[in-house]
Amino acid sequence: MFWLKTHLSYFLKCVVFGIVAMQIYFVIQIALWSVLQPSSTAFQRAERWRLCNWHWSCAIESSWTPYQKISSNLKRAILVSEDDIFFQHHGVRLEDMQKAWERNQQKGTQAVRGGSTITQQLAKNLFLSAEKNYFRKAQELVITGLLELILSKQRLFEIYMNAVEWGEGIFGVGAAAQHYFVTTPAALSRDQAAALASALPAPKCFDKIKYCRKASIHFPTRQAFILENMDRIVLPRP
Template sequence: MRWFAYLAKCLLSGLIVMQLYFVLQISLWSWFNPSNTAFERAERWRLCGMHWSCGLRSDWVPYQQISSNLKRAVLVSEDDIFFQHHGVRVEDMEKAWEKNQQRKGQSKTALRGGSTITQQLAKNLFLSSEQDYLRKGQELLITAYLELILPKQRLFEIYLNSVEWGEGVFGVGAASQHYFAISPAALSREESAALASALPAPKCFDKGQYCRRGSIDYPLRQEFILENMDRVALSPNPKSHSR
């Protein structure tokens, strides 16, 4: 039994060290911008292999230099009450749980998430693309650290600068140049809605070879986003956002 107790202590110590690493890394992002994410590194390896330079695009853009049109469009597309919740949307997670229970016996990759912007950020920054309940548990812990340590605006800034927007296209700076050859500050309502509609399946939006049967109806999503952009808040107080 001694070896079992020793092994348990080692596993617990490793888990604690890993959580401390996450907390320290997130704390540093109060002053420094993330250089890349776990998802971006995985994509770089997939596309580039051992060649470091292979066309991946990512240009950091400060929050104030990103069009409010794009910010609102992304909120409608991904998480319309981002500035009001504390990292998770329990109702959405319950719906995801119910759907996952209906899919018991299928591949783990079939699991659904019901993720908020903060949860997506936690996954992209630190975790693999595998979807299982252990990874989901770690995602929730990282989500809590992000929400406790960083203000909402900073979380949104990091998300907008790190999310995938096409094959090898990461962040709004690269996306606005890739699709429209303009700066993020100049994005119109229509351009913003188009970019936001891509987020559920950005590779498909960028290149038809990644689209599967029953792919997202991007024009319909864009129309929905345009119709709802003015109702979302860009601050914790819904009354404080300008139109």
């Protein structure tokens, strides 16, 4: 019995140490991103592996665009589509999370879906796997708090727009603007911005029909909604 207690205590200490060390890693990495650009995200690396495996050449499109060189049309469109009070909240929207919790209780305990702010989406894309469970959701909330604490809202939004998926192997606004409209992020029109923002809930489906089997989104309707609501979004001054 003593042997079992000793080994159990050692195991628990290792688990706690591992969790604490992971949070310290997150803090250091996020702090570095206040001055450096993320080279890639966990989601991008997973997609690169899915699409390319061990191949050296791979059709992954990504290029960094500074915040000031991204059209205000796109910024407003994204906020309407994904998180219209992003610049007012502190990382989470409790009412939306409550609604998501209730939906998941009705569907069982397999998936956590909905209710995610831009910061939560960024936390997931930067560090976490696509696996859906409550432990991963809890870690997402911790990372969300760290992101909000360490980085400014503008910096969070800048990283999000440069990291988010916009199609198969297409990441960030620079690659998306070029891929869909052969233009730069600064030159995106209202219609183009609304189209790109409408893609965010199901970017692979927006890009290629073969990914639409699991998607239940009507992009033209969503684009029209975004266009109707863009003008009510007021962007903070840089």
